[in-house]
Amino acid sequence: MNNNDTVTRRRPTDGQLALARKVAAGEARSNAGVGHVPASVYIDPDHWAREKRTLFDRMPQVLCPSALLPDPNMSVAHDATGRPLLITRDGDGKAHVFMNVCRHRGTRLVEGCAVAKGKRMVCPYHAWSYATDGRLLALPRPDTFPGFDKDAHGLVELPSHESGGLIWFSPVEGADFSDAAEVGRDFDAIGFAGKHLYERRTHLVASNWKLIMDAFLESYHVLRLHAATIAPFFKDGITAGDQIGPHQRSLVGRAAEMEGIDLSDWDELRKVGTFAYQLFPATVIVVSPDYVNVMTIMPQGVNRTMAEDFMLIPQPPQSEKAESHWRRSWELLDGGVFASEDFRAAALGQEGLETGAVTQLTLGTLEGGIRRFHEICTEEMAKGDAALANG
Structure with missing residues (x-):
């Protein structure tokens, strides 16, 4: 091969590749059976005040x-x-x-x-x-x-x-951004920093912030809640996940579709699997085959949350056809999937939980990411309490 034939391939990070190999081998995320989360963490004003104090007023x-x-x-x-x-x-x-x-x-x-x-x-x-x-x-x-x-x-x-194409801040001095830098290497592998911002929109959702986060921590709901929108593009698959500090990373795919795929080639891997990141405390990134959605989730109170959605595409639309394609994708996701389905489900969940009819949420084996997220919340709040107690 001469120099003119050389093609520079974008490669996944070691962590991304490890998850891809797990999915290709049929190894699902480790789950420990049915679990539960107290309903009070979504509806108790005192719990929310502690979250604000120990998470949102402290962490990057x-x-x-x-x-x-x-x-x-x-x-x-x-x-x-x-x-x-x-x-x-x-x-x-x-x-x-x-x-x-x-x-x-x-x-x-x-x-x-x-x-x-x-x-x-x-x-x-x-x-x-x-x-x-x-x-x-x-x-x-x-x-x-x-x-x-x-x-x-x-x-x-x-x-x-x-x-990695993200701007972080800390509300306090002395912030440790090392986990942000590490996860940024994943986004560099994706080519995130070179993306074009196609559109942004802010939504006010009548729910606790964690109900919105929960929706992006499991794929169990996709074929059901999104039956009329994106479900035809998805199949129930295998989810492999891990952590970078307090941040969760997951890949959903089907082992059969990964047969014969060069998993070390990012463009090929992206066609057969969907990476999702839950950046603690409250940001979600979904890497679709040809675009990336970034959602910053910003609680305004125990049952009120602002979510800002950003859609990033490879380059500005170069033709009317391209503009039409991206506009349809944007309206399908932000206006349809997120606003009309995910956010609606979160608001309905808040309404139900506030009745007191359910004292705990039940989580199946496909919802292990939610369980781990709430464990991380507990761990980080304890760290925050200790830091505040020590001045």
């Missing part, structure tokens, strides 16, 4: 895919974590997360939640202006602020991390 969390801010000098406000945030990409291409608060009088700096492009962000009250790297650039009538140190009045920055 995904805010958005990198594709939301593809170019230098871009910014977008983000309010759904319970604090006014501002995500930027500075002139050198580095991502930042700031408090969306002017350092002068505390005014919200950027209004709305639309992505903006520009080197300056200007406060609507007194026109103090900031660079996308957080520096205070200028203020009107600087002579009226004698002795003012402009360099000491940049935007308040929070810890953040970008890898």
Whole structure:
């Protein structure tokens, strides 16, 4: 083979390949029989307050895919974590997360939640202006602020991390992003960072955040709940799963369809299996054969959750035919599968649980991912309690 015949193949990570080999060998996720989850974890306000304190006010969390801010000098406000945030990409291409608060009088700096492009962000009250790297650039009538140190009045920055095409932040200093970096290697294998953001949409769901997470931790419901939408594209298959820190990774596929497939070739593997990631505490990524869905799940209360869905495709549509294809895919998934089916089921589940008729949820052997997710919640909340107790 000469150099002109050489083709660079995208390869899965060792972890992805290990799951593929398990599915190909017919080895299902390890399950320990029927299990249960207390209904109280979905409906008890005190439990939710503890989750907020120990998980969402402490742990690193995904805010958005990198594709939301593809170019230098871009910014977008983000309010759904319970604090006014501002995500930027500075002139050198580095991502930042700031408090969306002017350092002068505390005014919200950027209004709305639309992505903006520009080197300056200007406060609507007194026109103090900031660079996308957080520096205070200028203020009107600087002579009226004698002795003012402009360099000491940049935007308040929070810890953040970008890898694998995702932007993470931490609400507290000293965050450990090592697990985020490790899972980012999986997304690099997928080519995630080079994807184009086709569409984004935010949904408000009348349910506890964990009911939405639960839906993406098992494939038992797919042929039933999604019978009129995506079920024809799926078959009950084998699920293999593992963990990267507190994050769960799974692959659903059928052993028969993997016969003769080069599992070390990412493009071939993606045709016969669906990878899903549950990034703790509340982000879901589903890797379909030709696009990727990222869903950030942001609880607003014990029975109210905001979910922002992002659809990433290989490149911007190059023709009307391509645009029509991606539009149909987007509306099928976000408007049909997620909004009309998964989110509806979560809301119906919340209604039922709040009656008190069911004191515990019953989980079968195809729902082991849910059981493990709740175990991780318990483990991480205990860590949070200990950290708070130690100051």
